[in-house]
Amino acid sequence: MENIIISLCLAAILAFLFLKPLLKRTTATRLNLPPSPWRLPVIGNLHQLSLHPHRSLGALSLRYGPLMLLHFGRVPVLVVSSADVAHDVMKTHDLKFANRPKTKAVNIFTNGGRDVAFASYGVYWRQMKSVCTVHLLSKKMVKSYEKVREEEIKEMMDKVEKGSSSSLSVNLSEIIVDMTNNVICRIAIGRKYSGEGNTWDFEKHLRKVMEYLGAFPVGDYIPSLAWIDKIRSVDRNMEEVNKAFVEFLDRVIQEHVDEGKNKETLDIVDMLLRIQREKTNGLELDRSDIRAVILDIFAAGTSTTFTAIDWVMALLIRHPNCMKNLQDEIRTYSRHKLYTSEEEVDNMEYLKAVVKEALRLHPPIPMLVPRQLSEDVKLKGYDIAAGTQVIINAWPIHRDTTTWGPDAEEFKPERHLDLPLDFQGQDFKYIPFGSGRRLCPGIELASTLIEVTLANLVNQFNWRVETRPSGDDDEYYLAETTGIEVSQMSNGPIRTQTGQPAAVSLCRRIRRVGPLWAAVSKSSALTRTAWYWPLCGSARRLNCFMLKLIHQSVCL
Numbered sequence: 001m002e003n004i005i006i007s008l009c010l011a012a013i014l015a016f017l018f019l020k021p022l023l024k025r026t027t028a029t030r031l032n033l034p035p036s037p038w039r040l041p042v043i044g045n046l047h048q049l050s051l052h053p054h055r056s057l058g059a060l061s062l063r064y065g066p067l068m069l070l071h072f073g074r075v076p077v078l079v080v081s082s083a084d085v086a087h088d089v090m091k092t093h094d095l096k097f098a099n100r101p102k103t104k105a106v107n108i109f110t111n112g113g114r115d116v117a118f119a120s121y122g123v124y125w126r127q128m129k130s131v132c133t134v135h136l137l138s139k140k141m142v143k144s145y146e147k148v149r150e151e152e153i154k155e156m157m158d159k160v161e162k163g164s165s166s167s168l169s170v171n172l173s174e175i176i177v178d179m180t181n182n183v184i185c186r187i188a189i190g191r192k193y194s195g196e197g198n199t200w201d202f203e204k205h206l207r208k209v210m211e212y213l214g215a216f217p218v219g220d221y222i223p224s225l226a227w228i229d230k231i232r233s234v235d236r237n238m239e240e241v242n243k244a245f246v247e248f249l250d251r252v253i254q255e256h257v258d259e260g261k262n263k264e265t266l267d268i269v270d271m272l273l274r275i276q277r278e279k280t281n282g283l284e285l286d287r288s289d290i291r292a293v294i295l296d297i298f299a300a301g302t303s304t305t306f307t308a309i310d311w312v313m314a315l316l317i318r319h320p321n322c323m324k325n326l327q328d329e330i331r332t333y334s335r336h337k338l339y340t341s342e343e344e345v346d347n348m349e350y351l352k353a354v355v356k357e358a359l360r361l362h363p364p365i366p367m368l369v370p371r372q373l374s375e376d377v378k379l380k381g382y383d384i385a386a387g388t389q390v391i392i393n394a395w396p397i398h399r400d401t402t403t404w405g406p407d408a409e410e411f412k413p414e415r416h417l418d419l420p421l422d423f424q425g426q427d428f429k430y431i432p433f434g435s436g437r438r439l440c441p442g443i444e445l446a447s448t449l450i451e452v453t454l455a456n457l458v459n460q461f462n463w464r465v466e467t468r469p470s471g472d473d474d475e476y477y478l479a480e481t482t483g484i485e486v487s488q489m490s491n492g493p494i495r496t497q498t499g500q501p502a503a504v505s506l507c508r509r510i511r512r513v514g515p516l517w518a519a520v521s522k523s524s525a526l527t528r529t530a531w532y533w534p535l536c537g538s539a540r541r542l543n544c545f546m547l548k549l550i551h552q553s554v555c556l
């Protein structure tokens with residue numbers, strides 16, 4: 001009798017194991033899944049991504065529609081490529097799509113998502129987001145940092161001035177990067193760490209953190225290849241970088257504690273310490289939470305902002321008529337020759353249109369920050385399972401001819417003059433800062449800094465292309481770059497593939513004419529990635545994201 005029972009049990013287990021995949025397949029076939037491009041075993045659809053994934057996903061969407069289901073390794077990824085579907089995701093079902101996926105790097109650097117950008121949707125994130133929008137990055141707070149912006153922009157203008165009055169070249173992108181870093185640094189931690197006299201190389205460490213946050217975590221997406229991360233000692237290296245950063249931020253926080261509460265101008269660390277003392281919003285912060293928020297401010301605020309300024313300058317130089325219109329406007333409103341103030345910038349409608357148009361064509365985070373679905377949902381009749389990662393690809397949305405007209409690919413700031421579009425993501429055809437619950441809280445800070453910087457650069461200098469080697473087209477000069485350096489802030493494959501902050505290579509020779517002289521501009525991204533190009537070139541030819549992964553594996 002016992003033998004019979006054991007045999008029956010064994011038979012049942014075997015039958016279950018045998019039937020399980022079949023059952024699964026039957027259930028899956030009953031689900032109405034979104035269209036998917038063909039995929040390979042193990043890597044899924046990764047081979048279909050080029051070095052500009054926002055472009056390759058945009059091209060795939062022309063074939064498979066605005067809602068596609070891909071697989072990055074074994075992780076299902078939903079790709080949204082139209083304003084209509086973006087509306088359903090970020091408005092109708094925003095709550096279900098309000099989570100973020102977390103990679104190993106995110107867990108290490110943000111202490112398991114104790115920041116804002118990667119925190120899981122829930123009470124803690126809600127409190128943090130509210131602290132960010134109401135206290136740290138509110139209109140009033142941004143206004144209180146006006147002096148910081150003015151000082152740093154004046155310093156930037158001095159550098160351009162010096163460069164332009166000598167025959168030496170000026171790296172405009174580098175100057176913009178320095179200015180942006182300095183502004184964000186002073187706002188966040190009260191002082192800047194660039195230049196001489198700094199024993200700790202803050203920028204180098206921050207870049208390292210962002211490289212890890214932006215790198216493709218092979219093991220997270222293709223567990224069978226997790227050994228690659230082990231061989232590369234990725235975990236150990238990340239822990240070491242994190243340790244150095246933690247020590248630095250701890251020192252900064254302790255200095256703030258020692259300085260006391262009665263400072264005249266408060267930076268973000270001061271504000272966070274006050275929130276910790278007063279338990280604002282019922283929030284109980286410990287030191288590691290404060291560190292995570294500060295890291296967010298740096299990671300989310302620096303490269304995005306400088307990339308935007310870089311693109312606007314590049315587009316203006318390519319469109320002399322727009323440059324002239326803008327200069328006319330700025331010179332009408334700007335009373336002082338040496339500095340155009342934020343109050344004056346407030347009146348400049350054409351300047352705002354120029355910035356909006358540049359962010360439409362070149363959103364610094366073209367695929368936004370990935371989201372993760374927290375429960376099953378039906379979207380446009382398709383079944384999407386909980387846990388699916390979600391990419392909202394702003395790139396094709398911003399260039400859709402059905403919503404933007406046949407000239408959607410052209411740089412035409414005028415189109416914004418009569419359009420009631422803002423950065424708040426209310427109209428889903430224009431979402432450079434995202435939308436809904438996860439909307440970027442840094443809009444006020446970023447747009448103010450971008451506008452006042454441009455007003456000054458454009459007001460005081462006339463920019464034009466000086467030389468142009470024959471036989472090269474515009475793309476050669478004005479290409480998006482991707483790669484580790486420009487995907488620093490991103491998380492997960494989406495980020496790395498997106499090459500989020502799509503920095504521009506401003507490698508034209510630019511001359512300031514009129515009373516002052518020549519400035520030569522060269523992209524920092526290009527400078528930093530000079531050694532990287534041969535591989536990028538071949539990767540581009542093969543349209544192969546895998547090559548980038550291999551390169552990243554070797555270099556990180």
Ligand code: HEM
Nearest residue numbers: 116117300301304305308368369433434435438440442446
């Ligand atoms: C041109 C500059 C910037 C652009 C284009 C940009 C864009 C974005 C985008 C697309 C998102 C994701 C939104 C979504 O998921 O719907 C985001 C999130 C975020 N941004 Fe920005 N951003 C910029 C500047 C800044 C600045 C200056 C800060 C702060 C100092 C900042 C802080 C954040 C934070 C904390 C989040 C996460 C919000 C959340 O998950 O709830 N950003 N940003």
